[in-house]
Amino acid sequence: MCSQTLRIQMNGVMLKSGKESIFHLRHHWIFSGAVASYPKGYQDGSLIPVFSSNNQLLGYGYFNRKSGLCGRIISFGEDPYLQLERSLLQAIEMRKRFFNDEETDAYRLVNGEGDSLPGLIIDKYGPYLVLQIGTLGMEKLKSRIIDLLTRLLPIKGIYEKSTAPSRKEEGLENNEEILWGDLPDEVIIKEDTLSFELSVKTGQKTGFFLDQREMRRWIGKLACGKRLLNCFSYSGGFTLHALKQGALKVDSVDISAEALALSRRNIALNGFSTEAQGFFQMDVFKFLRENPLDYEIVILDPPAFAKKKRDIESACRGYRDINSIAFKKMLPGSLLLTCSCSYHIDEALFQKLLFQSAHDANRQIRIVSKHRLSADHPINLFHPETDYLKSFLLYLS
Numbered sequence: 001m002c003s004q005t006l007r008i009q010m011n012g013v014m015l016k017s018g019k020e021s022i023f024h025l026r027h028h029w030i031f032s033g034a035v036a037s038y039p040k041g042y043q044d045g046s047l048i049p050v051f052s053s054n055n056q057l058l059g060y061g062y063f064n065r066k067s068g069l070c071g072r073i074i075s076f077g078e079d080p081y082l083q084l085e086r087s088l089l090q091a092i093e094m095r096k097r098f099f100n101d102e103e104t105d106a107y108r109l110v111n112g113e114g115d116s117l118p119g120l121i122i123d124k125y126g127p128y129l130v131l132q133i134g135t136l137g138m139e140k141l142k143s144r145i146i147d148l149l150t151r152l153l154p155i156k157g158i159y160e161k162s163t164a165p166s167r168k169e170e171g172l173e174n175n176e177e178i179l180w181g182d183l184p185d186e187v188i189i190k191e192d193t194l195s196f197e198l199s200v201k202t203g204q205k206t207g208f209f210l211d212q213r214e215m216r217r218w219i220g221k222l223a224c225g226k227r228l229l230n231c232f233s234y235s236g237g238f239t240l241h242a243l244k245q246g247a248l249k250v251d252s253v254d255i256s257a258e259a260l261a262l263s264r265r266n267i268a269l270n271g272f273s274t275e276a277q278g279f280f281q282m283d284v285f286k287f288l289r290e291n292p293l294d295y296e297i298v299i300l301d302p303p304a305f306a307k308k309k310r311d312i313e314s315a316c317r318g319y320r321d322i323n324s325i326a327f328k329k330m331l332p333g334s335l336l337l338t339c340s341c342s343y344h345i346d347e348a349l350f351q352k353l354l355f356q357s358a359h360d361a362n363r364q365i366r367i368v369s370k371h372r373l374s375a376d377h378p379i380n381l382f383h384p385e386t387d388y389l390k391s392f393l394l395y396l397s
Contacts, residue, residue, distance in 0.1 A: 011039045011048065011049070012039060012048055012049035012050060012051045012057075013035060013037070013038055013039070013042075013048055013049070013050045013051065013061075013063060013071070014035075014036045014037045014050075014051050014052075014053065014055075015030070015034050015035060015036055015050065015051065015052055015053060015058070016033075016034055016035070016036045016053060017053040018053075019034035019052075019053075020052040020053070020056070020058055022034070023050070023058040023059055023073070023076060025382060026076055026382040026383075027073075027382055027383055028061075028072055028073045028113045028116070028118045028380075028382075028383050029069055029071070029072060029073075029118070029383075029385075030050075030061065030063075030069075030070060030071030030072070030073065031068060031069055031070065031071075032065070032067075032068050032069075032070045034071075035063075035070060035071070036053065038063070038065070042063070044063065044064045044065055044066065044136055044171075045062055045063075045064055045135075045136035045137045045139065045140045046062060046063075046137070046140065047060055047061070047062050047074065047080050047081075047137070047140075047141075048060065048061065048062065048063065050071070050073070057077075058076070058077075059073055059074075059075050059076040059077050059080075060073070060074055060075045060079075060080035060083075061073040061074055061075075061080075061137075062074065062135070062136070062137025062138075062140070062141075063137070064135065064136045064137065064170055064171070066169070066170065066171050067169050067170060072118035072119055072135060072137060072138075073118070074087075074116075074117075074118070081144070083116075084117070084141065084144070084145075084148075085148055087115060087116040087117050088110065088115075088117065088145070088148055088149075088152070089152065090115070090116075091109060091110045091111075091115040091117070092109065092152060092153065094115075094375075094378070095107055095109060095124075095375075095376055098375040098376070099375075099376070101126075101190075102190075103190060103192060103193050104190055104191050104192060104213075105124070105125075105126045105189055105190050106123075106124060106125045106126065106189035106190065106191060106196075106208060106210060107123075107124055107210055107213075107374075107376035108121070108122070108123050108124070108210050108211070108374075108376040108377055109122040109123065109124045109129065109376070110122035111376065111377050111378055111386065112134075112386060113380050113383040113385070113386050114377065114378040114379050114380050114383070114386045115378065115380075116380065117138075118135065118138070119133060119134045119135030119137060119138035120132070120133060120134075120138050120145070121133075121134070121206075122149075123206045123207075123208075123210060125187050125189050125198065125200065125206075125207060125208070126187060126188070126189055126190075127154070127155050127156040127157070128155065128156060128157045128158070128159065128183055128187060128200065129149060129153070129155055129157070129158045129159070130158075130159050130160075130161055130200050130206040130207065131145070131158060131159070131160045131161070131162070131179065132160075132161060132162050132163075132164060132206065133160065133162045133167075133172075133175075134162070134164045134166040134167060134170070135166065135170050136170045136171060136172060139170075139172060142160075142179075146158060146179055146180055149180075150180060155181065156181050156182065157178060157180065157181035157182045157183040158178070158179045158180040158181060159176075159177070159178050159179065159183045159200050159201070160175055160176065160177055160178075160179050161176050161200065161201075161206055162174060162175045162176070163176070165307065165308070176201070183200060183201070185199060185201065186198070186199055187199070187200060187207070188269075189208065191213065191216075191237075192217065192241070192244075194240050194241065194244060194270055195266070195269050195270055196208065196235060196236075196237070196240070196266050196269075197235075197262065197265055197266055197269060198235060198262075203235075203262075204234060204259075204303075208235065208237075209234065209235075209237060209301075210374070210376060210377070211341075211374060211377050211389050212237065212238075212301065212339075212374075212389075212391075213374045213376075214371075214372035214373065214374045215238075215337065215339075215371065215372060215391050215393075216237050216238050216241040217241060218369065218372060218393070219238050219241060219242060219297065219299065219337060220241035220242055220244060220245040221245060222297060222335065223241070223242035223243075223245045223246065223247040223297060224245050224246035224247065225246060225247075225248060226242075226247055226248060226295075226296040226297050227247070227248050227249050227250075227251075227294070227295045227296055227297075228242050228247055228249070228250045228251070228295055228296070228297045228298070228299065229250075229251050229253070229293065229295040229297070229298045229299065230242075230250055230251065230252045230253070230299045231253045231254075231284045231287070231288070231298070231299060231300050231301070231302070232253070232254060232284060232300070232301050232302045232303065233252035233253060233254045233259065233260070233263055234254060234256075234259045234262070234263070235259065235262045235263055235266055236252060236262070236263030236264075236266045236267060238250075238299050238301070238337075239252055239263060239266075239267065239277070240266060240267065240270055240272075242297075243267070243270075243272045243277075244270070249276060249277060249278070250277050250278075251277065251278035251279075251280065251295070252277065252278065252279050252280070253280045253282055253284050253287045254280075254281065254284075255281065255282065255283050255284070256281070257281050260279045260280075260281055263279070264279065284300075284302070284322070285321070285322060285325070288322065288325045288326060288329070289325060292329065293326065293329040293330045293331070293334075294331060295330070295331070295334065296331070296333075296334050296335065297334065297335045297336075297337070298326055298330060298334065298335070298336045298337070299336075299337045300322060300323070300326060300336065300337065300338045300339060301337070301339040301391075302318075302322070302339070302340075303341070304340075304341050304342040304343070305318040305319060305340070305342050305345070306342035306343070306344040306345055307342070308344070309344050311342075311344070312344050312345065315342055315344070315345055316345070316349070316353055319340060319345070319350065319353045319354075319357075320353045320356050320357050320360070323336075323338055323353070323354055323357035323358075324357040324360045324361055326338070327357055327358055327360070327361035327363045327365065327396065328360075328361040328363070330396050331396070332396065332397060333395075333396070333397070334395075334396050335368070335393060335394065335395055335396070336393070336394045336396060337391060337392070337393050337394075338354065338391070338392055338394065339371075339389070339390065339391040339392075340389075340390045341388060341389050341390075342388075343388040345390070346390075347370075347387075347390045350390045350392070351392070354392060354394070363396055363397070364396075364397040365394050365395065365396055365397070366394065366395045366397070367392055367393070367394060368393040368394065368395050369392075369393040370390075370391065370392060370393075371389055371390055371391035371392075372391075377389075
C-alpha cells in the first residue's frame, strides 16, 4: 500500500503551500501560480491526481501548461472516471425533472462547471446532441463521453461544434463534425409547444439561444395586445412567444438577411401571418437612431460586446450608447428588456451602465425584474463564474 501511494504521489501535480483551499471550497479551477510541480513526463490534458504540499490527495483533474488557467478539477476525491459518469448522469436526471420533451425538447444538457464538467457544453435539440469542447483535457475524454451519451440517451446523432476562443489558448484547432450517427441540415425543435427551425451546422452558437427561455416566456406573458420591437431578433424566439400570447404586432430588426428569413419561416411554421409583422435588415444602432420607438415593449438582446477582457472599455460604451438611445425615444409607460451576455461585464457593472444611460436620457426608470435563470443553465454555487447572462426588465416613466 505504501509503495502504491508513493507511486501515485510521484505521478501527481503538487500544489504550493496554502493553495489547497481551492479544493475545500470545491472550485473547479487551478491557476498556474498555485502549482508547485508537475510529474516528470506529464502529457498536457491527461487526468492526474492532485496533492497538497504535505502529500495529501485532494482530487483529480486535467492540466494544460500552455494556459494560465492550467487546471480543471473533475473529482474532489473519488475516481475521476467514475465521477465523470456520475456528473453526466446527474446532469441528465436534473433536466428530466424540469423538461417534458412533449412540450420542450431543446435544452442545455450539460452546462460546464455548472454541472461539474468543466470544459464541456452539451445542447440537446430533439434527438440530436451538440457538443462544445473548450479544453484539451475534455478533448482527451471525448470518446468516453460519446460512449456514455449513446448508452444513457435515445439519440440519433452527436455533432461537435467546438469554436470557442479558449481552444486557441489550449492549443486546439476549431472542430465541426458529426461524431456519431447523423444530423440533418435543418432540425425542428419545440419550446413551450412552439416550433422552431434551426441549423446546428450554420446557425449562431449551437443553433438556438437556449439561455433566454425564461425571459421569452416572461415577455410573452406581458405581450397581449401590445406592439413589440425585437432587436437582434435572430430566429424570432421573443417574437413567437409574444405572438402566441396575443401581441398585436412585432417588428424584428437584425443585420443578417439569413436571420430574418429564418424568423419569417418560424412565424409561418407556427401558423402566424408574416405579412402582419415588420422585418428590417439594418444595424440596430442605426435603426434605433432613425426610427420612432412607438412600441409598448422593446427588446435589446445583442451578441456579446466584450468577448475578451481587453474589450471591456469599448463594450461599456456600446451598452451605454444603445440603451441611452432607447431611453430617450421610448414611450412613457413602456417596457425595455435589455440584456448582456458578455462574461466580462458583470451584473453590477451592467446596472451601473444602465444608470448612466438613464441619467444621459433624463428618464425616470425602474427595475421590474432581473434575469430569470433557466433550469438547464444551472450555476454551481461553488463556482459562480459560470453566471454570464444579465437581463433587466425596465419600466420607463
